[in-house]
Amino acid sequence: MASFKQNQVLEYIRTHPSLSSKEIHEGMEEAMGYSTLKRILSDLQVEQVVLAEGAGKATRYKCGPASQLFFPIDMEQYFKKEIDERDILPGFSQDLIMKVLPTTALFTIEEMKFMWELQERYDRKLKQISASLYQREMERLSIDLSWKSSQIEGNTYTLLETERLLREKQTAEGKTNMEAQMLLNHKKAIDLVLDGAPEIFPINRSKIEKIHSALVFGLGVESGIRTTGVGITGTNYKPPAYEQDVLRALSQVCQIVNRRDNSFEKALILLVLISYIQPFSDGNKRTARIACNASLINDRHCPLSFRTTDSLTFKKAMLLFYEQNNISQMKKIFMEQYEFSVNTYF
Numbered sequence: 406m407a408s409f410k411q412n413q414v415l416e417y418i419r420t421h422p423s424l425s426s427k428e429i430h431e432g433m434e435e436a437m438g439y440s441t442l443k444r445i446l447s448d449l450q451v452e453q454v455v456l457a458e459g460a461g462k463a464t465r466y467k468c469g470p471a472s473q474l475f476f477p478i479d480m481e482q483y484f485k486k487e488i489d490e491r492d493i494l495p496g497f498s499q500d501l502i503m504k505v506l507p508t509t510a511l512f513t514i515e516e517m518k519f520m521w522e523l524q525e526r527y528d529r530k531l532k533q534i535s536a537s538l539y540q541r542e543m544e545r546l547s548i549d550l551s552w553k554s555s556q557i558e559g560n561t562y563t564l565l566e567t568e569r570l571l572r573e574k575q576t577a578e579g580k581t582n583m584e585a586q587m588l589l590n591h592k593k594a595i596d597l598v599l600d601g602a603p604e605i606f607p608i609n610r611s612k613i614e615k616i617h618s619a620l621v622f623g624l625g626v627e628s629g630i631r632t633t634g635v636g637i638t639g640t641n642y643k644p645p646a647y648e649q650d651v652l653r654a655l656s657q658v659c660q661i662v663n664r665r666d667n668s669f670e671k672a673l674i675l676l677v678l679i680s681y682i683q684p685f686s687d688g689n690k691r692t693a694r695i696a697c698n699a700s701l702i703n704d705r706h707c708p709l710s711f712r713t714t715d716s717l718t719f720k721k722a723m724l725l726f727y728e729q730n731n732i733s734q735m736k737k738i739f740m741e742q743y744e745f746s747v748n749t750y751f
Contacts (some may be wrong), residue, residue, distance in 0.1 A: 493728035551591035
């Protein structure tokens with residue numbers, strides 16, 4: 406995670422732009438060594454969160470275009486305001502897709518160290534288990550993911566009821582056929598990824614549509630890229646309204662992902678940007694979660710079940726990205742769930 410001190414420095418620069426390192430050091434209330442400040446400024450420049458102008462003693466610092474992605478926001482305080490009281494960005498940002506994300510590192514050096522340590526632990530575990538045990542554990546993770554991803558969308562099946570449905574095809578008493586179909590669709594989409602993750606990458610629009618089609622089968626949801634505008638419950642954020650804009654944005658997302666070497670960044674980009682663009686009339690977040698996992702599986706990384714993610718927290722974190730282009734809370738969820746999956750499965 407970004408360090409507390411990094412957040413302090415970023416907050417100070419945001420409210421006091423174009424100061425020298427000495428002025429920043431003198432102005433910050435929290436005691437911090439000057440050498441520590443200089444190191445943090447250097448790290449934030451590498452991550453393109455802070456920009457330096459000038460040279461030598463004339464160097465001045467200001468927030469870069471990527472700073473909005475990571476600026477620390479108190480989510481509890483933010484959502485105390487009702488929809489119309491929140492000061493949100495004016496809709497879909499083309500610059501975010503075209504200029505900021507293609508060149509911005511989404512994880513700090515410390516965060517990447519943490520994630521690679523988890524990946525090494527996962528690699529060691531895989532070397533010690535049999536192929537049959539791997540399949541059983543992947544089946545368990547798939548059931549957990551089907552349950553949680555559906556629960557985030559309002560499905561009322563319990564985890565035990567989901568397991569019985571997916572293993573024994575027994576529906577739960579008092580539940581709707583649509584709820585059962587949603588869960589079965591998740592399992593089908595996950596199996597699609599497990600059977601052919603390498604075929605999904607390099608990713609393109611038609612492959613994302615294939616995942617979406619599996620997820621919305623039999624749910625009365627139109628498949629294919631939407632041709633009209635769409636609203637999102639709980640926010641005034643407006644995704645691109647016209648089909649050509651949706652197609653252009655989705656094409657750019659695929660380019661960003663295909664050009665990245667960092668497996669974690671690719672998965673996180675798919676998780677947030679498919680949801681942000683809303684290319685389909687419904688089922689966008691479900692598609693994003695499966696596409697995110699397809700990327701991880703293709704790169705031989707541990708997939709995410711999201712099992713311990715609070716549904717409301719997930720929705721709020723996504724709304725924060727919609728309204729402020731702030732990825733910090735979704736990244737936090739991503740990292741926590743990666744750690745959970747590595748420690749829980751296989």
